[in-house]
Amino acid sequence: MSSADDLKRKAAEAALEYVRGIPILGIGTGSTVNHFIDLLADFRHEIEGAVSSSEASTERLKKLGIPVLDLNAVGDLEVYVDGADEINPHLQLIKGGGGALTREKIIAAASRKFVCIADEGKYVDVLGRFPLPIEVIPMARSYVSRQMVKLGGQPQWREGYVTDNGGQIIDVHNLEILKPIELEQNINNIPGVVTVGIFALRPADVVLLGTPEGVKTLSR
Ligand SMILES: O=C(CO)[C@H](O)[C@H](O)COP(=O)(O)O
16 A cells, blocks of 8 residues: 555656756645655756745755755746645645745746646545645734634644744634635735635646556646
8 A cells, every 4th residue: 555655756756747858946845845856856957946935945955956046036937846735626725734835825826837746635625624724924813813713714823833934824624615716815815814825816737646546637
């Protein structure tokens, strides 16, 4: 039987064909992306650099000798490779389990193709089983939490965790996200919210799902 980590690695391997020959890559965050970064090491001579979504990925890229570039200096990207916490049949996602959702959303928006890599356990019919992460400005944490209760969720402060942007994270449990685009817009409009971890306005373009039978490709 394959472990979730084996399936993550399979998905990461399958993503390599989407990035070969592309000099500047967008790189996400998480254990699946860590496999992808490690696999990139063999092709580092082909890569001019990467725009990274977190300090953790930046460190890993640099260790392998892949230069990390500032998004401001490179313009739009050809391709962004990142993981997800949940994926629905429209390739809309929940992200932010690793806390890097804000930079991830920026890079996804600035990329022509978003290739999402994940193990099959992330695939769901309806988003919301995974607690929805929201990055907030620290002084707004309680206010935003109260708004989440009004929306039917149960917010939980990720206590002690500080994002790379100096923000805090609220994880909202028990939301059944039937209208992801609407909910993404509504939550993003609450004062104090930096980013909500729903990626529906800009979903993935391709999902590579690691399964014991091989990698399944889903595309829009
Ligand atoms: O959104 C993320 C980080 O903010 C990750 O992509 C997500 O949490 C999936 O992580 P993993 O690959 O470790 O399962």
